[in-house]
Amino acid sequence: MTTMNTTTEAAVSKPAKLTSKQLPKATPWIIAVASILVAIVISFIAFGGFNIPVVAVLAGLINAIAVFAVSASYEGRRKAVDRIATTIVTSTFVLACVPLISLLWLTVSKGGAAISGDLLTRTMLGMKGVLDQQYIAGEATLAGGFYHAIVGTVLITLAACVISIPIGVLTAIYLVEYSNKNRLGKAITFLVDVMTGIPSIVAGLFAFALFSTIANVLLPGAAGIAKTGFTAAVALSVLMIPIVVRNTEEILRLVPMDLREASYALGVPKWKTIVKIVLPTSVSGILSGVTIAIARVIGETAPIMVTAGFAKTLNWNLFSGWMSTLPTFIYDSQLRPVSPGAAALASSERAWAAALVLVALVMVLNLFARIIAKVLAPKAGR
Amino acid sequence: MPISTQTTESGPTGPGSTPEPGQKPPQSPAAGQQKAVVRPGDRIFSAATLIAGILILVILAGVALFLLAQSKDTITAQISDPSQITGGKGFFSYVWPLVIGTLISAAIALIVATPFSLGIALFTTHMAPRKLAPVLGYVIDLLAAIPSVVYGLWGIALAGNLTGFYLWLSKWFGWIPIFAPAADGSVSQTGRTLLTASLVLSIMILPIITSLTREIFLQTPRLQEEAALALGATRWEMIRMAVLPFGKSGIVSATMLGLGRALGETMAVAMILSPGVLTASLVVSGNQTIASEIAQNFPEAAGLRLSELITVGLVLFVITLLVNMGARAIVARTSVKGS
């Protein structure tokens, strides 16, 4: 900080009318580097060593104070406030990036180290603690895999799409084209908002409660059969429908009234106008909204674990037996490792590999949504 | 609409050649509808969309009804013999600590995440280099999509590194109850405390709040921004004059959405927290949230325990409902009228 004050005392000439005193462009950077150095020194003195979080926080504080002091003494108060605001906003950005980058980095490095083609094509069938102990001891390769979880993820998500896309899109059409803002339309809009706020685990509990009630009526005493992939799909639908409705509604409202009127004026009935004119015009937006919704529910864990249990093996049947998805596989592997003790690390490695696959899947879906929105959009009009 | 009444009067009184009776307008819409022919295609299609809309009402009613139905055992137990319920002191003393834990963790997450979200949103919309800004926005959107189970996994890996920090906190700030160490002066050895869970929660909701606020900031009318700059405002003054007032209600609703997420978030807490009884200190092990309680106990639960957990879920549902409605009320009150 003391070094900074010397730079400020340079050049004190009278400013011309339109120019005012300004710090050289490099000043913020010099101050930033100096602050970091000072922070490191303080860290050594006060904490007896180099501690990244301490240095980061200290550096941020010192930097902010220094920038304000330097700028206020040279450029004036308003400029100084502007600079400190910029500094604070920029540092919150940098600071917030640290955990997010760390998250991505851990997923890629840990998951990347563990992942292999075998993990993608094998299930946990016949998995024993011994196999993991051998792996940790370096006597064997990592056993087990999560093929069953990938299959479960795909099946359950597809089933959820089959349920929620028609309901969601039709509801959005009702709201935009038919309700004319009547009372039912307002009620639906309100309830869709409420539905957006349902915690995912509550959605899971609902699906479980629904199907165990049904199971109790059909086969008293056999509540266990309520846990199936289909139950999970219903739970996911509860989460997915409001997203689909919201996105579709927003897109349909963007279709200009002009186009509907042009179609009516040609003597085309309303339903056909919607099907042949409105929907094709907005198809890219609807598809990309649906993809975003899929990306959102594909990573849900809580509703799956209360509705579909934790399967160790492959199950292609949505309507009978437990099923695993990638998120529940990650949870199960991490918290209930196959082998206790040091060999639990093997389970953790499988969890990270599955996390990498899951994150990649979500990213691809999001990218895909953007591409759909760009490619399928009607070519530049007017 | 004071005009409309005036108009119906002016119809007959005007110099027009048609002596229309004043009560005609209310009748004519009905007459017009009677005449209209509805085509079968239209009828089928509008019925289909209507059914879909009504289905949403049914689903939401179903959520409440089925949760209530499955809570029956808990309610009867509570009435006949409260000692049957976990903890032995009835349902309310069982659920109370969970509610507090949920609210505390959500509140911490919100307090930590909101300023950072605003900072990032401002940075990406008004301060970042022009070429970098859209890329950053896209990255934020992607981060918002990362599944919570991955955040949980990351939180577990991170938790151990926080013990040093917690020890330091309890040493210097131990006089504040939430940072107080245990009786023997120690803090959690694994770092798997409610504070860790809350911090991970805050990082989880950070991208969500950010991406919503970012959209609001991007919608600030360009003219207002330019007007502020043309008056000689610095960039920060422009943000305070134009951007923040415009985005106020949007920021509130984004924050409330983040709060809703944090309240209902299960996995990050369920994976990180090693639960225990309610304690004031957040740096020792203990405390539990509703969602985590359900997730950690549901797989093994049966009979009355199962019903208890579903009832707890119903409580969570009600809490999030109240928060959402409160948020809506706040948004309605703070939103800018006109433009």
Next chain:
Amino acid sequence: MSKQIDIKDLDIFYGDFRAVDGVQMQIKPRSVTAFIGPSGCGKSTVLRTLNRMHEVIPGASVSGEVLMDGNDIYGAGVDPVNVRREVGMVFQRANPFPTMSIKENVLAGVRLNNKRLSKTEADDLTERALRGANLWNEVKDRLNLPGSGLSGGQQQRLCIARAIAVEPEVLLMDEPCSALDPISTLAIEDLINDLKDKYTVVIVTHNMQQAARVSDKTAFFNIAGTGKPGKLIEFNETSTIFSNPDKEETENYISGRFG
């Protein structure tokens, strides 16, 4: 083709608000009729009742009769969809369907009304409609490109081609040139002159010179004030309206001494 339109005691409402009051008018077949008047006087509203397009706006309703060759289009059992097949419409802003090519746009009305067309029929109809709209020579080499790639004037003529491809009896135009440059406007006005050989044309315009140039008869609408209903003030030969109108109100408007 082409039909006579008789409007009798037409009142138009938006909800409880009376927008237009007591219109009486007889529009002859194969003629061009222009509606002029200040903004908000209800001229577009009246135009939209002639093919029951005003019903698209929630809460809108009418009382009175609109007879098309003696048949009331508001009579019992009349399907607005069928009315609109007989009465085509062109809007203020050109609105080609963005997902369709030029050719698909022209054929949209026919195809969406479930008529199956063989390829040669479709090609013939496309050419006929585009020639009818004076657009054929400009677009014949790019029939499969999106309609939104054309210039504003071309898009508007594409919309006219789309409207006449369903072979209506009457063609309504709602300020078709207000968003166009003078050259495109001239092209549309020429086209209107050609169209009246086949169709009954009704055009709303805020441009009095345009009304004088293209129409045979002109209807002048006016409004007493905000919140009051619009009224038909004078309906007369265009030459009379612009040289020697019957009503003083019309003369004031025409000569620019308004209000």
